[in-house]
Amino acid sequence: MTLGDDKKRAGKRPVAADYTKALKSLAPLPPSYLAMLQFHYRQPERTARASEVGYAAGFRKNPGAAANLNYGRLARLVGSFLGLQPKGVKMSVLARFKRPDGHWRWIMREELAEALESLGWVGPVLELLPGEMPEKSQLHEGAVYRVAVTAYERNPEARRACIAHYGASCIVCGFNFKATYGLKEDFVHVHHLRMLAEVGKEYTINPIKDLRPVCANCHSVIHLKAPPYSIDKLKAMIAARGRAKSES
Numbered sequence: 001m002t003l004g005d006d007k008k009r010a011g012k013r014p015v016a017a018d019y020t021k022a023l024k025s026l027a028p029l030p031p032s033y034l035a036m037l038q039f040h041y042r043q044p045e046r047t048a049r050a051s052e053v054g055y056a057a058g059f060r061k062n063p064g065a066a067a068n069l070n071y072g073r074l075a076r077l078v079g080s081f082l083g084l085q086p087k088g089v090k091m092s093v094l095a096r097f098k099r100p101d102g103h104w105r106w107i108m109r110e111e112l113a114e115a116l117e118s119l120g121w122v123g124p125v126l127e128l129l130p131g132e133m134p135e136k137s138q139l140h141e142g143a144v145y146r147v148a149v150t151a152y153e154r155n156p157e158a159r160r161a162c163i164a165h166y167g168a169s170c171i172v173c174g175f176n177f178k179a180t181y182g183l184k185e186d187f188v189h190v191h192h193l194r195m196l197a198e199v200g201k202e203y204t205i206n207p208i209k210d211l212r213p214v215c216a217n218c219h220s221v222i223h224l225k226a227p228p229y230s231i232d233k234l235k236a237m238i239a240a241r242g243r244a245k246s247e248s
Contacts, residue, residue, distance in 0.1 A: 014082050016114035022081040023115055026074075032057040033074050034121065036067065037112075040095075041122045042223075046108035047098075053106065055227050071095075071106075159190045161207035170215035172234045177215070189219040191231075 023029075029037075039056035040048050053071065054063030072091050079085065079093040095106040116122045168186035169176040177187040191214045205211070212231060214222065222228045229237075 014084070014111060016111045016118065018082055019078065019109075019111050019115035020118050022078045023119060023121075025081055026077055029074075032059070032070060036071060036074075037116060038122055040106065040108050041113055041116055046113055047105050049103060049105060052225065158205050158207045158211060162190050162211035163188065163213055165208050166213050168213060170218055171212045172214055172218040172231055173238060175215040175217070188213040189216055190214070191219055191222060 035057040036053050040046060040053055043052075049064070050067040050071075051064035054065075054067030057063075057067065057070070059066035059070075068091070071094065075091045075093040075095075079090065082093070084093055091106075093109075094112055095108055098105050098107060113122075163186060168178060168188045170188065177183055178185070191212045193210050193212065214231075218234055221234060222231075
């Protein structure tokens with residue numbers, strides 16, 4: 001039996017507000033659960049493979065199986081709150097499925113996506129700009145911080161130290177916001193070579209070894225997949241495109 005069958009039997013289809021109440025009842029979610037939801041939400045068409053979701057949540061040993069297990073657990077908790085008891089795949093409470101090329105894809109339910117937005121668990125609240133967090137004297141990253149949700153703190157002093165060493169130009173493509181837009185202050189994203197969701201706890205960061213300045217475009221491409229593209233991979237992609245253009 002699918003979730004659709006279960007909803008017909010119950011006579012009411014859960015809406016975003018119902019998912020919001022369910023997630024609120026489970027808050028605070030374990031960091032790995034929150035990381036899975038955030039990653040899944042941000043994928044194109046909110047569609048991803050289990051292994052990608054698991055890796056984004058920090059599972060390194062058999063990430064696909066770990067994602068199935070943990071996403072399934074979350075689905076059972078949400079389903080229990082909503083009064084849904086699908087006899088088929090429990091995860092259907094949170095996602096739909098398709099298999100276009102022999103590999104299963106998870107498609108986040110729109111009601112769940114809307115609930116995550118209404119709770120502020122995805123979107124601008126979690127995409128904190130550098131400097132929005134209180135400063136600290138020690139360079140720690142990954143400290144759990146309560147804003148509207150649990151987010152990983154990004155220390156502004158570590159960002160400044162990274163830019164002081166590498167400069168404010170994108171280390172991948174060389175783009176410079178100040179030179180292009182005439183900004184009075186240096187602006188650039190800072191990429192963490194170690195995923196904060198992978199660390200899972202506070203650690204002392206080395207701004208030179210652990211951080212790199214990148215432009216918004218390159219930063220977005222880096223995180224298009226899990227594990228993220230490496231900086232060297234992005235440079236190779238750009239170089240390959242350049243060669244292809246010159247040969248055409």
